[in-house]
Amino acid sequence: MKITVDENAGFCYGVQRAVDTAFEAATLPGDVWCLGKLIHNDDCMRRLSEKGICVAKSPGEIPDGAYVIIRAHGEPQNTYEVLQDKGCTVIDSTCRFVEKIHKIAKNKSDEGCIIIIIGDRDHPEVRGILGHCRIGYTVADDTDVTSLFDTIPADSPVCVVSQTTAGRKNAENIAAKLKNHYTNCEIFDTICNATSRRQSSAAELAAQCDGMIVIGGKDSSNTRRLYDVCRELCENTVMVENAEELDADRFSGCKHIGITAGASTPAWIIKEVHSKL
Ligand code: SF4
Known part of the structure; x- marks a missing residue:
């Protein structure tokens, strides 16, 4: 055999960086919290918990003044504002590829575009990206595309990005349909x-x-x-x-x-x- x-x-660049950062942060004096599970791996989370790192589901659960690790998926803009108000120190492990999408979403929103994200609307990365858009929509399949056509007029300026882990075939199929329908449509290939x-x-x-x-x-x-x-x-x-x-x-x-x-x-x-x- x-x-x-x-x-x-195994680990990609972004996750390796986030895990290394978390183990390093565990040595800091004071409370160290991670906003959401750092990675989808219970063994690794157990090791981090043994080092004293706590996990919070939302910024509201984190004590004032704590160190807060932002995981590779990234966070919406308002998370940073809430943490700043609480006097927390942010240790930002947002993957640089996700950060790039945040920048596109923000800049294109400032230019007046509607942002369309190809991905899973319940995924934390997508929720994070949405939190950097003025007006943002998510699409995952053809049904979503059809309802989008009913919602956004065909001559609106739209900007299309993808969740970094989106399946390429499905994302390209959706992007082609959007490009075909919207007369003012810019598509960014943001699949990692x-x-x-x-x-x-x-x-x-x-x-x-x-x-x-x-x-x-x-x-x-x-x-x-x-x-x-x-x-x-x-x-x-x-x-x-x-x-x-x-x-x-x-x-x-x-x-x-x-x-x-x-x-x-x-x-x-x-x-x-x-x-x-
Ligand atoms: S975008 Fe996601 S999959 Fe790609 S390197 Fe970053 S964390 Fe890993």
């Missing part, structure tokens, strides 16, 4: 390369394998998408959060097993899954 770990599996690189290299690996394991948190959208990509090419694909969840017997008859992992999966978990196999 051959086992291949995809070279692009780390995600597409991970997706295409996982697809390449899945096509060669008769068993495929995708490691990542169940509430991580990029892991879910990675699973869908692999499942299309290798029917025997499973998604697990860690080695404990893996039923290794399922792969006993396989000749070649591939392993990939979402952006929030630490290297130590990939190693544990590999060892268990």
Whole structure:
């Protein structure tokens, strides 16, 4: 049996930076809080909690004057204002690729554009981007596009961005429809390369394998998408959060097993899954 770990599996640039920043911040004197779960990985969150980092669901839960880590997904503009009013020190780990979208959203809003975000409206990154728009809408599929056409007149100035982890095929399809309909439409390709690189290299690996394991948190959208990509090419694909969840017997008859992992999966978990196999 051959086992291949995809070279692009695991932490991306933005998540690695946020995790490193958090472990460093844990050594600061005083309260250190993270606004939302830093990453979709319980093992990593447990280690951070053991170092004394608390997690808040909203800025209101954070005590005045605390250190606050903003995760890679970023936050709406008003979060910064609330934290400033509370006398907190912000440690900003917003990924630079997300920051770029915030800048586009803000600048284009200032120019009078309506911002259309291709992505999942419930995802924190999308909520963060919306919080940098004067007027912003989200679209995820063709139904949303149709209702958008009923809401925004065709001659309005619109600016289109994508959630960094949006699926490229779907995003390009939606962008083409928007471009076709709106006469004054500017489209920015803001899908992160780390995600597409991970997706295409996982697809390449899945096509060669008769068993495929995708490691990542169940509430991580990029892991879910990675699973869908692999499942299309290798029917025997499973998604697990860690080695404990893996039923290794399922792969006993396989000749070649591939392993990939979402952006929030630490290297130590990939190693544990590999060892268990
Ligand atoms: S997936 Fe890309 S945009 Fe998102 S945190 Fe990672 S590097 Fe940044």
